[in-house]
Amino acid sequence: MELRQLSYFVAVAEELHFGRAAMGVPPRERSRAWGRLHIVQSAVSQQIQRLEREPGAELFDRSPRRVRLTGAGERLLPEARAVLAAAEKARAAVAAPTGLRLGTSTGLGAHLDRVLAAFAERTPEVRVDLVSLPAGERLARVAAGRLDAAFVRSVEPPAGVRVVPLWSDPLVAALPATHPLARQHEIDLADLAGLPLALTARRNNPALVDLVLGACHQAGFEPVPGRAGDTLHDTLATIGARPLWTVVFASHARVLATPRVAYVPFRAPGLALATGLAVPAEGPSPRLENLLLACGDHES
Numbered sequence: 001m002e003l004r005q006l007s008y009f010v011a012v013a014e015e016l017h018f019g020r021a022a023m024g025v026p027p028r029e030r031s032r033a034w035g036r037l038h039i040v041q042s043a044v045s046q047q048i049q050r051l052e053r054e055p056g057a058e059l060f061d062r063s064p065r066r067v068r069l070t071g072a073g074e075r076l077l078p079e080a081r082a083v084l085a086a087a088e089k090a091r092a093a094v095a096a097p098t099g100l101r102l103g104t105s106t107g108l109g110a111h112l113d114r115v116l117a118a119f120a121e122r123t124p125e126v127r128v129d130l131v132s133l134p135a136g137e138r139l140a141r142v143a144a145g146r147l148d149a150a151f152v153r154s155v156e157p158p159a160g161v162r163v164v165p166l167w168s169d170p171l172v173a174a175l176p177a178t179h180p181l182a183r184q185h186e187i188d189l190a191d192l193a194g195l196p197l198a199l200t201a202r203r204n205n206p207a208l209v210d211l212v213l214g215a216c217h218q219a220g221f222e223p224v225p226g227r228a229g230d231t232l233h234d235t236l237a238t239i240g241a242r243p244l245w246t247v248v249f250a251s252h253a254r255v256l257a258t259p260r261v262a263y264v265p266f267r268a269p270g271l272a273l274a275t276g277l278a279v280p281a282e283g284p285s286p287r288l289e290n291l292l293l294a295c296g297d298h299e300s
Contacts, residue, residue, distance in 0.1 A: 001051065001054055002047075002051075003083070003084065003087055004047065005047045005048070005050060005051040006051070006080040006083055006084055007084060008044050008047045008048060008051075009048060009051055009059060009073075009076070009077075009080055010077065010080050010081060010084065011044075012044065012048060012060065012067070013059075013060075013069055013073065013077050013080075016066065016067045016068065016069075048060070055072070057070070057072040058070050058072065058073075059072055059073035059076060060073055099126065099127035099128060099129045100119075100126055100127070100128045100129065100148050100149070100287050100288075100291065101129050101131060101146070101147045101148045101149075102128055102129065102130055102131065102147070102148065102149055102150065102151075102291070103131050103132075103133055103138035103141065103142065103147045103149065103150025103151065103152075103278070104130050104131065104132050104150070104151055105132060105133075105134075105135065105138070105151065105152075105153075106132070106232055106252070107169070107232075107248065107249045107251075107252045108151060108249075108251065108252065108275075109249060109251035109252030109253070109254055109255045109256075110251045110252075110254050110255060111167070111169075111251045111275070112151075113255075115291075115294050115295050116128060116294075118293075118294035118295075118297035119290060119291055119294035121294075121297075122290045122293060122294055122297075123287065123290050126287055126290075131147060133150075134204070135152055135153070135155050135205070135207075138150035138151075138152060138278065139152065139155065139157060139158055139161055139278055140158065142161050142278045142279065142280065143158050143159070143160045143161050143280075145280070148279075148285070148287065148288060149277050149278060149279045149288055149291060150277070150278045151166075151275060151276075151277060151278075152275070152276055152277075152278045153169065153207055153208075153273045153274065153275050153276070154207035154211075154273050154274055155207065155278075157278055159281075160280065160281050160282075161278050161279070161280065161281055162278070162279060162280075162281045163276035163277065163278050163279075164276055164277045164279060164292060165274060165276045166274075166275050166276050166277055166295050167274075167275050167295075168272045168273070168274050168275070169249045169250070169251060169272055169273050169274070169275050170249070170250045170265070170266075170270050170271065170272040171211075171212075171247040171248065171249060171250065171266070171270065171271040171272060171273070172247065172248060172249075172250050172253050172263045172264060172265050172266065173187060173192060173245055173246075173247060173263070173264045173265075173266065174236060174239055174245060174246050174247065174248050174253070174261055174262070174263055175192070175195065175239060175244070175245040175261070175262055175264065176239055176240060176241075176242070176243060176244070176260070176261065176262070177240070177259060177260050177261055177262045179195075179243065179262070181264060182262035182264060184264060185264075185265075186264065186265050186266065186267045187264050187265075187266060187267065188219070188266070188267050189215055189216060189219040189266060189271075190219040190220060190221060192223075192245050193216075193219075193220075193221040193223070194224075195224070195226075195243055195244060195245045196223075196224040196225060196226030196243070196244050196245075197212075197216075197223035197224065197225065197226050197244070197245060197246065198226040198227060198228040198229075198235050198238065198239065198244045198245070198246045199212060199213075199223075199225075199226075199228055199246060199247070200228055200232075200235075201228075207273060208247070208273065211271060211273060212247055212271065215271055226244045226245075228246065232246075232248065232256075236248075236256065236258065236261050237260075239260075239261055240258065240260030240261050241260070247271065248263065249273075250263075250265070277291070277292065277295060279292075
């Protein structure tokens with residue numbers, strides 16, 4: 001009794017038609033077995049006959065108009081499905097593990113390094129593929145199953161996606177190292193009112209831009225617009241040479257050290273955005289459960 005014969009038997013049993021099981025049927029008529037075999041009908045018939053010879057019992061009642069399972073066929077069907085499921089589970093157990101597709105963005109900094117280290121400690125056999133994309137596209141790919149999970153900040157998830165809260169990310173001011181404010185341990189947001197603000201366009205990061213501009217208004221000033229670079233690194237290079245300021249996440253500032261730019265925390269209450277992990281809404285897989293545990297390991 002071969003696995004191939006059992007798979008043919010299950011396909012015919014579900015279709016109750018040798019031709020449809022072998023070649024498939026139009027989409028409007030297809031069942032669960034459609035497209036499974038795609039071989040000639042005679043090959044299916046031959047394998048079923050060989051399967052019947054082994055126990056010496058007919059599995060199908062073949063008539064010119066219809067095909068029906070015999071009593072022996074009805075008894076074999078659940079057992080055949082169980083054998084095929086066990087074989088698939090065995091194949092999966094020895095197959096090379098697939099990677100974890102994880103959406104990221106700039107600004108995670110030390111958080112990302114520590115989470116990846118904790119995840120590797122828990123599941124060293126799972127490769128992590130990092131994909132850097134805008135927040136909207138990260139969420140869309142999680143919803144479509146093209147990413148397993150994605151780090152996001154202060155966003156509304158689409159249908160089929162939920163966001164698991166992880167940590168709060170404080171922001172710090174980035175300003176020229178030669179500026180008098182750079183020598184202070186903490187500053188108030190209002191202290192920066194006289195400096196132009198080099199902030200990314202709102203379409204790139206609406207949550208961040210709305211937070212900073214709203215906080216400036218609450219502090220009693222309208223920030224002077226300054227020219228931001230195409231990337232954060234370009235903006236920081238400009239700040240190192242001109243009197244400008246911007247904001248970066250404190251965790252990212254730790255990996256952006258440069259002698260020409262100073263990173264100064266804000267006095268409480270400071271600016272911060274919540275970071276979460278966007279995952280499929282139906283429940284995490286074992287790999288995602290380990291990733292969430294790794295995020296908890298990182299925080300502790």
